Amino acid sequence: MHKAEQQFEALIEHFKNQPEITEGKMMSSRGLQYKGKNFLFNWDDKMCFRLGRSFDPASEGLHQYSLLNPFKSKPPLKDWFVFTTDFEKWPLLADIALAKMKEELG
Template identity: 40%
Template sequence: MEFEKFKEIRELLCLKHPEVTEGKMMSSPAIHYNNKVFAFFSRKYRMVFKLGKDHSLEEYDFELSEFSPFKTKKPLVGWYEVDFEYRDKWETLTLKALESIKLN
């Protein structure tokens, strides 16, 4: 069920934007823009977004966590993960991540 929501978002974006494609990030299913990952589905049943290091988290009324895939390293700068509990926010965050990567 969790993965189905991710697939739905990915398919929608791939249909609407020719430069958006399916791909992988750390062996997980991902969404790419011009071969650069901006969102993916983590093994923890969360969706992870590259929103950028200057992205303000204060505008959200739900929890975004810094994405930290490594036990001994710092979190990845500008990457945030959101639990399945907030799946209704995933599409909006995916669009924000897409806009952010287009600017860089």
């Protein structure tokens, strides 16, 4: 099992006491959802978080990231950030992504 997959399993454990969080799929990859909408997913040994366009990774001390760009002929998805390192920050990023999703969906 890759490190990102192990960390994804840890995130499932992180949210286990929140029944509104369910496991789902995004781009054929395992993810976590709130009210049926993904706020994070494990993709290609990376973790993708829907943090929003106003999120500044540097504010959390993160400098190694990219925007999700799964399409060859389309621009990146500006709300989604991709991380391959800084595993210790992933629970914080998951909490931020969930809070953003709750704010949007009510």
